[in-house]
Amino acid sequence: MGHLGIPVNRTTSGGTRIRRATARDARRLTRIVRSSRAYEGPYAPMTAGYRIGPDYIETHEVFVAVEEATASGTPERVLGFYALLLAEAELDLMFVADDAQGRGLGRLLAAHLADRAREAGLTGVRVVAHPPSEGFYLTVGARRTGTVYARPPAVMFDRPEMILPVA
Numbered sequence: 001m002g003h004l005g006i007p008v009n010r011t012t013s014g015g016t017r018i019r020r021a022t023a024r025d026a027r028r029l030t031r032i033v034r035s036s037r038a039y040e041g042p043y044a045p046m047t048a049g050y051r052i053g054p055d056y057i058e059t060h061e062v063f064v065a066v067e068e069a070t071a072s073g074t075p076e077r078v079l080g081f082y083a084l085l086l087a088e089a090e091l092d093l094m095f096v097a098d099d100a101q102g103r104g105l106g107r108l109l110a111a112h113l114a115d116r117a118r119e120a121g122l123t124g125v126r127v128v129a130h131p132p133s134e135g136f137y138l139t140v141g142a143r144r145t146g147t148v149y150a151r152p153p154a155v156m157f158d159r160p161e162m163i164l165p166v167a
Helices: 023-034 041-047 054-059 105-119 131-139
Strands: 009-011 016-020 061-067 077-085 090-096 124-128 143-148 159-165
Touching (some): 023 054, 023 077, 023 090, 105 124, 131 143, 131 159
Antiparallel strands (some): 077 090, 124 159, 143 159
């Protein structure tokens, strides 16, 4: 059992496993955020210099989707992750590596997020989405509730605000 009495590892079909992130994952998670093609062009300032540190991972609910290590020596690979802020009932971050998109990992992470939120006694999770990701969140059951307006210079664009029901 891991933090708060929940299982540390959950194995899924297709050789992908979701587990609690560890401090050792910090660089890999930072790399996924900084290299995301979804944050190019006008969205680039949001991730420029962004860092996920070991302290963030140790103090928040961060889970990673990993491809298992192989017998031939290929190491475990982090494919994506999410961070859930329980006290705020809010999704802080969700990213899937560019080269792993289109494999259902976002849906897998969203389902895990809903399970984890439900286990924690939440009925819904607030999502302030990156505009190009709004459609994804709607397909996994989120409902649009409003707009979070731009806050220059860090956030130069309005973002959809949603609630993801989990109960």
